[in-house]
Amino acid sequence: MRQYIIRRLIYSTIILALVSVMVFGMVRLLPGDPIRAAMQANVDLTDDSIVQEVRARYGLDRPVHVQYVMWLRDFFFGDWGISLSSGEKVSEMFWRRLPVTLELFVGATFWAWLLGIPAGILGALKRNTYADATVTTFAIFGVSIPSFWEGILFIYLFAVILRIFPPSGFVPFSDNPIQNILSVFMPSFVMGTHAAGTLARYVRSSLLEVLGQDYIRTARAKGLKERAVVIKHAAKPALIPVVTIIGLSWGYLVAGSFIVEFMFAIPGLGRMGVDAIFARDFPVIQSVLIITALNVLAANFFVDILYGFLDPRVRVQK
Amino acid sequence: MTNQTQDLEPRRVSQVGLRAIGRAILRHKLARVGLVIATLLICMAIFAPFIAPYDPNEQDLYNVLSGPTAKHWLGTDNVGRDLLSRVIYGSRVSMMVGVVATAMSATIGVFIGLVSGYRGGKVDMVIMRITDTVMCIPGLVFVLVMAAALGPGINNVIYAIVALGWCGFARIIRGQVLSVREQPFVEASRAVGAGGMRIMFKHLLPNSMAPIIVAATITLGGTIMLEASAAFLGLGVQPPTPSWGKELRTGYTYLERVPLFSIAPGLLITAAVLSFNFVGDGLRDALDPRLRGEGKKQ
Amino acid sequence: MNNLLLNVKNLKTQFLTDDGLVRAVDGVSFDLYEGETLGLVGESGCGKSVSALSLMRLIPNPPGKIVEGEIWFENRDLLQISEDEIREVRGNKIAMIFQEPMTSLNPVLTIGRQIAEPLELHRHMSKEQALGESVKLLGQVQIPEGKTRVKAWPHQFSGGMRQRVMIAMGLGCNPKLIIADEPTTALDVTIQAQLLQLMKNLTRDYGTALIVITHNLGIVARYADRVNVMYAGRIVEKGTARDIYGDPRHPYTVGLMASVPRLDQDVKTKLLPIEGQPPDLLHVPPGCSFNPRCRYAIEKCHQETPELVKIGEKHEVACWVDIRK
Numbered sequence: 001m002r003q004y005i006i007r008r009l010i011y012s013t014i015i016l017a018l019v020s021v022m023v024f025g026m027v028r029l030l031p032g033d034p035i036r037a038a039m040q041a042n043v044d045l046t047d048d049s050i051v052q053e054v055r056a057r058y059g060l061d062r063p064v065h066v067q068y069v070m071w072l073r074d075f076f077f078g079d080w081g082i083s084l085s086s087g088e089k090v091s092e093m094f095w096r097r098l099p100v101t102l103e104l105f106v107g108a109t110f111w112a113w114l115l116g117i118p119a120g121i122l123g124a125l126k127r128n129t130y131a132d133a134t135v136t137t138f139a140i141f142g143v144s145i146p147s148f149w150e151g152i153l154f155i156y157l158f159a160v161i162l163r164i165f166p167p168s169g170f171v172p173f174s175d176n177p178i179q180n181i182l183s184v185f186m187p188s189f190v191m192g193t194h195a196a197g198t199l200a201r202y203v204r205s206s207l208l209e210v211l212g213q214d215y216i217r218t219a220r221a222k223g224l225k226e227r228a229v230v231i232k233h234a235a236k237p238a239l240i241p242v243v244t245i246i247g248l249s250w251g252y253l254v255a256g257s258f259i260v261e262f263m264f265a266i267p268g269l270g271r272m273g274v275d276a277i278f279a280r281d282f283p284v285i286q287s288v289l290i291i292t293a294l295n296v297l298a299a300n301f302f303v304d305i306l307y308g309f310l311d312p313r314v315r316v317q318k
Numbered sequence: 319m320t321n322q323t324q325d326l327e328p329r330r331v332s333q334v335g336l337r338a339i340g341r342a343i344l345r346h347k348l349a350r351v352g353l354v355i356a357t358l359l360i361c362m363a364i365f366a367p368f369i370a371p372y373d374p375n376e377q378d379l380y381n382v383l384s385g386p387t388a389k390h391w392l393g394t395d396n397v398g399r400d401l402l403s404r405v406i407y408g409s410r411v412s413m414m415v416g417v418v419a420t421a422m423s424a425t426i427g428v429f430i431g432l433v434s435g436y437r438g439g440k441v442d443m444v445i446m447r448i449t450d451t452v453m454c455i456p457g458l459v460f461v462l463v464m465a466a467a468l469g470p471g472i473n474n475v476i477y478a479i480v481a482l483g484w485c486g487f488a489r490i491i492r493g494q495v496l497s498v499r500e501q502p503f504v505e506a507s508r509a510v511g512a513g514g515m516r517i518m519f520k521h522l523l524p525n526s527m528a529p530i531i532v533a534a535t536i537t538l539g540g541t542i543m544l545e546a547s548a549a550f551l552g553l554g555v556q557p558p559t560p561s562w563g564k565e566l567r568t569g570y571t572y573l574e575r576v577p578l579f580s581i582a583p584g585l586l587i588t589a590a591v592l593s594f595n596f597v598g599d600g601l602r603d604a605l606d607p608r609l610r611g612e613g614k615k616q
Numbered sequence: 617m618n619n620l621l622l623n624v625k626n627l628k629t630q631f632l633t634d635d636g637l638v639r640a641v642d643g644v645s646f647d648l649y650e651g652e653t654l655g656l657v658g659e660s661g662c663g664k665s666v667s668a669l670s671l672m673r674l675i676p677n678p679p680g681k682i683v684e685g686e687i688w689f690e691n692r693d694l695l696q697i698s699e700d701e702i703r704e705v706r707g708n709k710i711a712m713i714f715q716e717p718m719t720s721l722n723p724v725l726t727i728g729r730q731i732a733e734p735l736e737l738h739r740h741m742s743k744e745q746a747l748g749e750s751v752k753l754l755g756q757v758q759i760p761e762g763k764t765r766v767k768a769w770p771h772q773f774s775g776g777m778r779q780r781v782m783i784a785m786g787l788g789c790n791p792k793l794i795i796a797d798e799p800t801t802a803l804d805v806t807i808q809a810q811l812l813q814l815m816k817n818l819t820r821d822y823g824t825a826l827i828v829i830t831h832n833l834g835i836v837a838r839y840a841d842r843v844n845v846m847y848a849g850r851i852v853e854k855g856t857a858r859d860i861y862g863d864p865r866h867p868y869t870v871g872l873m874a875s876v877p878r879l880d881q882d883v884k885t886k887l888l889p890i891e892g893q894p895p896d897l898l899h900v901p902p903g904c905s906f907n908p909r910c911r912y913a914i915e916k917c918h919q920e921t922p923e924l925v926k927i928g929e930k931h932e933v934a935c936w937v938d939i940r941k
Contacts, residue, residue: 018451029467137348140599144592146543148550148563149584152570160574214719221674221714222707222734222785232733236724255458259547263570273459274551277466285463293454312769313723 001308008304012297019293024068027286075290081283085275090287093272100170101268103180104260105253107188112195112249115142119196120203125230127208135200142197147256151190151263158186168265187264191256195249202245203238210238240311247303251296349600355593359586362406363413370403375558383576392582395568404560405582411472411554411561412590415545419479420538426480427487428530432522434488435495442492449485457482457540458547465553472555479544483537490533494526535598539591546587562587621792621825622648622671627685629663629670632678636898640666640680642849645924650792653819653826655840655857657833657872659894663849664829665715668795672710673702690792708738711786715798717778721770727754728766731785738789753784757814776807780814787818793825800835812839833876837861842930845869848895848905851924855931865933865940867910904936912937 062070074081080090116139123135159167165186171179210216211234219233220226257270265271269288276284308314362369372390378398385393392401434445452460464478498504499522507517548554549563557564562583569579629641641663648654656664669675670682673694687694690709694702706712711734714720721730731753732746741749747766754762757780770778779799786794796815800808812828816839819826828840836843836857843860845853845868853866864870871890892909895901901908907917916936924932 015447015450015454018447019454022451026463026467136599140348140592140595141588144539144543144595145588146546146550146584146591148547148570149566149580149587152566152573152580152584156573156577156580214714214716215722217674218714218720218782218785219722219733220706221672221712223703223705223737224707224733225703233722233725237722240724251454252456255456258458258462259551262551274462277462278552280466289455289459289463292456292459296454296456311724313771 004308004314005305008301012301016293016297019297020072020290021068023286023289023293024071026289027282028064071286075287080287083276083284084281085279085284090283093284094269094287094291097267097269097272100172100266101257101261101270103173103184104188104191104257104266104268105250107184108191108195108253108256109250111189111192112199114196115192116196116199117203119200121207123200123204124207124211132204135204139197139200139204142193142200144197145193147190147194148259148263150193151186151260154186154190155263168263170264170266170268183264183266187260187266191253191260194256195253198249199242199245203242206241207234207238210234213237236310240307243303243306243310247299250299254292254295346600348596349604352593352596352600355589356597359409359590359593360413363409366407366410370400370406372400372403374399374403374407374560376400383572383579385576386578393576393578395565395579396572401565401579401582404565405562405586408560408562408565408583409586409590411549411559412542412545412587415472415476415479416538416542416590416594419476419483419541419545420534422476422480423483423537423541424487424530424534427484428491428523430484431488431491432495432519435492436499436517436522445488446492449488452482452485455482457544461544461548462551462553465548470553470556472559475545475548475554479541483541486537487530487533490529491523491526494529495522498522498526532598532602535594535601539594539598542587542590542594618649618651620647621650621652621689623686623688624667624671625686625688627667627670627682627687629666629675629680629682631680633898638897639849639900640897641670642900644685644846644849644851646844646851646854648793648825648827651819651823651825653816653828653839653841655836655843656827656829656846657831657836657843658846659831661894661897662846664846665797667846668712668797668827668829671795672706672712674706674712704738707734707786707791708789709791710793710795711789711791713779713782713786713794713796713799716802717775717782718802720782721778723770726766727768727770727773727781730770731766731781731788734785735788749788750784753788754781756787756818757781757784759784775803776811779803779811783811783815783818787822787824790822791824793827794819795827795829797829798831799828801830801832808835815839833872845872848897848900850905850921850934852906852935853931853933854924855928859928859931863928863931865927865931865938866906866935867912867937867939868906870939871909904934912939 078091080094082088083090083093086093119135119139123132123139126132154165155167158165164182166179166183169183171183173180211230216229216233219229224232254270257268258274259270260266261268261270262274269291272284273288273292275281276288376399378394381390381394381398383394383396384390387393390400390402392405395401395404430445434442455463460482461475461478464481465475468474468477504517504521507521512520545554545561546563546566549561550567552567554563555561565583566580566587569576569581569583573580624647625645627641627644628639631638631640644663644667646654656667658664666675666680670685671687671694673682675682682695685695689705692701694705721727728747728750731750732741732743735741735746735749736743739746751762751766754765759765759777759780770781773781782799794815799815800811803811812835815826815828818824828835830836840857842854842856844851845860845866847868853860853864853869855863860869861873864873868890871888874888875890877887890909891911895905901918903916903918903920904910904913904922907913910917912935914937920936922934922936924934926932
């Protein structure tokens with residue numbers, strides 16, 4: 001088992017390294033000279049010698065691969081650069097906004113599990129009845145509706161008309177717990193519905209597949225009640241592919257957060273990312289991309305470990 | 319004795335049949351609905367100039383942000399353009415991006431996947447690590463950064479989507495190739511002297527079409543979603559070209575004043591994505607072998 | 617003379633598929649005595665597995681349904697008792713061993729757990745007791761080192777060993793009847809012999825009746841006391857192994873015997889396959905379902921379906937023609 005963990009860890013590290021190269025490359029493609037952007041606010045651009053000096057300071061006069069290594073080294077030691085838009089240290093921005101986005105993620109996951117898992121189970125157990133059809137339709141709906149539209153509808157209904165939730169803005173938990181929950185409710189729900197739809201479909205298909213297996217027939221032939229068959233024999237094998245999806249979903253919540261934080265004016269990492277992309281704020285973009293990839297890799301890593309615990313066959317494989 | 323049996327059968331048959339028939343209708347129903355909607359939207363895109371009542375770019379600054387009226391069924395936008403026409407023309411962007419990006423992703427992805435699966439070894443490993451790397455960044459984020467990097471315009475959005483989209487197809491076809499590769503008919507071809515490419519295209523590819531078709535349909539939906547999301551945030555077509563995502567963005571700004579503005583484009587995006595997902599789902603069910611446990615005749 | 621254990625009367629099981637109604641079991645009647653080994657023979661699709669599953673009411677609904685018949689076991693008609701009651705019979709009084717050992721065991725549960733389960737359920741043993749008993753059962757099916765093996769996972773066992781585990785699982789509650797559905801088809805020939813001998817010994821030691829379902833005539837000849845030959849959902853001939861092998865009377869049985877190589881035949885004897893195609897269960901011909909392939913068919917065979925008629929002490933056949941003539 002330990003071998004398995006180590007293998008996964010090495011693999012993730014390699015991919016992370018490749019991602020860093022990719023991110024570096026992508027950001028370099030962005031138009032606009034970072035120096036000019038940085039200096040716009042402060043210095044007269046016509047003086048070329050000053051430009052050269054600042055360029056040297058940022059290390060932009062060195063060859064590309066050296067810049068890459070410099071960037072990696074700095075990043076590893078916590079220096080993520082300075083935001084070109086606000087002048088703040090990127091790492092400070094990150095740590096300030098992380099809890100906000102994390103709260104959204106947790107909320108979204110909560111909704112996804114609450115709605116998705118029971119729906120999927122229901123669909124599988126009541127296969128081909130109207131209940132199943134309803135579940136499947138709602139699941140596909142959840143996946144198909146654009147989160148920004150869903151957000152708009154919710155805002156209109158609950159904030160404008162019914163005035164239950166605030167239409168936008170974020171109140172930290174430490175300031176006012178109730179307002180915090182209210183301000184986070186809609187955004188996390190919107191983020192969660194997409195994942196809920198995916199989860200429902202996968203839970204349903206996974207459970208159905210397991211229920212069709214021979215060993216379920218064996219379990220029934222032993223005289224077990226249907227309920228015991230499902231819980232003792234079907235649940236664990238069915239859970240295995242579902243766990244993988246849950247891991248992937250966590251990683252993809254980032255994309256949802258970009259839109260949702262933007263719409264609901266939530267000062268989280270997603271909003272930071274969107275603003276940075278439009279402002280061509282390279283240091284921030286780079287850091288956001290790396291963190292996003294790290295998030296995805298970490299989620300997949302944990303899921304793989306969990307997989308190893310659930311499925312004994314995996315531990316022996318290459 | 320025979321008569322008794324016949325009495326029993328019709329009653330029994332109807333009890334068993336209800337469920338089976340329900341299933342058939344159900345599955346096909348969803349896919350059918352999806353197909354109908356998708357066809358309508360594609361027609362809307364193709365025949366936009368004939369369907370739209372106004373020129374989508376014609377401004378009427380005396381008639382700004384009106385609600386639905388007799389002249390403008392969906393009202394006007396913030397510079398007086400007819401919303402209905404803009405929404406109809408918006409379908410062109412979405413459909414075009416969807417079809418083109420999916421086709422390109424599929425072509426590139428299938429080719430790379432074939433090579434990767436068939437060659438195996440180092441080539442396969444490298445290609446797979448590349449797909450792993452690219453897929454580490456969630457779709458929307460990747461597309462936003464890429465599109466921002468490449469520059470404004472809808473073409474760059476398409477390239478950005480393709481740069482990510484090929485991975486899914488490559489993986490699917492690679493999986494197919496791996497399972498089909500060891501089968502006897504491939505060995506037979508090799509024994510006769512067929513080369514790699516020939517085997518890949520003539521034998522491996524046709525046998526792997528089913529999952530590709532399903533993936534393409536679902537990718538189409540996803541692409542439309544990506545384009546609309548990017549447009550909502552501000553990337554994509556340049557003004558004044560209408561796009562559903564962009565219209566929705568404007569609508570959001572004026573939400574309280576003219577709520578209808580936000581309903582129409584969003585509804586259409588949902589309908590487009592939904593229809594392709596329904597069709598893809600139906601296709602997948604039809605092309606998959608029957609789930610076990612049903613109809614065992616032993 | 618042993619007591620009557622199982623009495624099946626006119627069992628009919630049908631499946632409603634997209635293509636139509638399949639009469640998988642179309643009026644099957646037979647009996648079984650305590651401790652007896654009955655062979656149920658026929659080609660794929662003849663309804664033998666469905667018959668077995670019907671005995672335990674394990675037919676998936678949809679799309680299948682037992683539409684008629686009586687299954688008398690321990691003074692009760694198994695088709696009429698409640699769901700709770702039939703569950704008490706399954707794994708307890710009647711146990712079943714399935715064809716595919718590779719997929720019939722749950723991959724995420726240990727062997728011990730799976731063998732212990734019916735023990736806890738029906739014999740109300742505690743976890744420890746059941747585990748101890750599982751170790752003993754593994755010994756009975758000749759899997760050594762039971763104490764460690766009990767914690768193993770199915771994927772660590774070979775096909776033959778998994779089938780032994782299935783047997784151990786079946787024996788746990790000391791059932792009156794074990795139904796083995798093609799128990800050895802998926803295994804190597806050498807393993808097949810071992811396994812069947814094991815089953816025969818165990819059933820003899822425990823006094824368990826055994827129904828062996830197979831298309832392998834060799835197994836049946838060696839291990840079965842009596843044999844039922846099935847075709848297209850009906851039993852066409854019944855008899856002792858000697859009757860069936862030495863004096864087959866139904867054209868289908870004759871065809872089966874002639875199509876299998878025998879050690880006592882001359883090497884040059886040709887194998888005679890049975891002409892025609894296996895029956896399409898969606899469109900069964902009127903009269904005797906074997907008539908399209910039967911070389912002895914007469915007019916009556918196309919019109920009326922023959923019933924089983926006694927022609928010897930334990931020998932019955934359903935045919936309008938006496939093929940000896």
